[in-house]
Amino acid sequence: MKVIYRKLGREKAYGMSDYGCNTIVIDSRLQGRKHLEVSLHESLHIYFPEKSETFVKNTARKLANVLWKMSYRRVDNSLGI
Numbered sequence: 001m002k003v004i005y006r007k008l009g010r011e012k013a014y015g016m017s018d019y020g021c022n023t024i025v026i027d028s029r030l031q032g033r034k035h036l037e038v039s040l041h042e043s044l045h046i047y048f049p050e051k052s053e054t055f056v057k058n059t060a061r062k063l064a065n066v067l068w069k070m071s072y073r074r075v076d077n078s079l080g081i
Contacts, residue, residue: 001046003039014038017045035074037064 002021005028008014015038016025024042026035041060044051051059 001043015042017042019046019049022046032074033064033068036067036072037061040064 002023004023004025006025007029008016008025008027014027014030014034017023018025024039024046026038026042030038037060040063041056044056044060048056
């Protein structure tokens with residue numbers, strides 16, 4: 001899956017997914033737990049395109065809660081390694 005980061009203010013969304021292109025777009029301004037939840041949400045749309053928005057929303061929130069409690073955090077890697 002390809003992940004693209006860009007500002008999504010014009011789209012009024014935190015993230016978007018394109019099943020056909022196997023791509024998700026995440027708002028580059030997101031941080032912390034919200035970044036984790038939106039990344040999971042859009043990934044779930046790619047992996048389970050037949051599932052409802054309600055299922056995706058609830059599952060992403062639950063997974064984000066579990067991972068956050070386990071201290072998973074995004075690490076900024078400005079070196080690109």
